Amino acid sequence: MSEKTFPLGRAELEKIAERYPTPFHIYDEKGIVENVRRIKAAFSIFPGYKEHFAVKALPNPYILKILAAEGFGADCSSYAELLLAEMAGMKGEDVMFTSNETPADEYRAAKKMGAVINLDDISHIEFFEKSAGLPELVSLRYNPGPLKEGNVIIGKPEEAKYGLTREQIIRGFGLLREKGVRRFALHTMVASNELSVSYHIETARMLFELAAEIQNKTGVRLELVNLGGGVGIPYRPTDAAVDYGVLAAGIQKVYDAIIKPAGLDPLGIRTEWGRVITGPYGWLVTRAIHKKEIYRNYIGLDSCMADLMRPALYGAYHHITVPGKENEAADETYDVVGSLCENNDKFAVQRWLPKIRTAADGGPGDFVVIHDTGAHGRAMGFNYNGKLRCGELLLRQDGSVAQIRRPETTEDYFATLDLAGLKDF
């Protein structure tokens, strides 16, 4: 069970909304920092452990700077993400570049930054060599295909476009060594939003066994193993969060059983978690502006799926609370919807909630807070239907609020059009 909390009361929210009108995502710096420190404490059993935050989850340089100050690096997969990591002061091997179908100029940029290059295909060894010249350290991404059984894998590895097969991994490291690469890393990413600790421990076991096999078959001694991302968060109050201590201890057990006898100790352990780092510490704050009673009862928010795609895209559950009504009975059933012209623009379907007051009832309408939007939230947004994405606020550790991204305007929406040419067109 996980208690679904929100760090602000209704009165505080009213004050914030005077300055920054809804909708907005607000992130809790204290929550993020405490979470990061729990991870560091659990994984300190691995000397040289580093987490490379998956920038795509929350691509805001202010957030990245908070993480950098805690010693975290970044996992980037595009040129823009490399620039974000750079803005936050992340440098060299603190940055992992895990991309796929990568253009040559992005490989060149990643190499120039000194990032750890993680290649997605065996053909990329020569592609990279031709584009940028191979660096001293190269990582290869492993796709276990049918070998990785799992419980709740989102997308079977066998059907995933990523990574090298087992046979290609062996061949790939041999090839890299022939080409003069001196330092080697192994990576995989096989799950998404996976709450099972044993699943992640089994992923580590799979990589450790492969590390030993690589050494036996090619003589290549790996320096780093990156366990990837995919650690889940308790979106539902009935879910239990992953216990970092249990996870780290479980990984240590398979490390001791496989890596030590293989003579591969010390092996650097890396992760590139996104969701679990910031997800639970973000909320989309909206207001109820309309109520509609037809075949179902609807609450219309001043936001839409442009600000949070997950419910529409995956049918994902996001918890919803109404500040000031936490203790009221949830005796109304609503579809909580946004304003986009797509019927799947629903933050919640047939959800039991307390009776919600809307702007149509007079006054500004209740705040409706959508939980766990700190990862893959604002980041996934889009402008379809002329929808402008909301801004981002940061609740600082001292209780103050800073705007770390302003809301979009129509000028932003039109910025890529050459309107000067329109008049004489």
Ligand SMILES: *Cc1c(COP(=O)(O)O)cnc(C)c1O
């Ligand atoms: C998305 C992604 C991550 C982060 O995944 P989370 O589920 O947010 O932890 C890490 N690595 C790669 C390669 C990814 O594509």
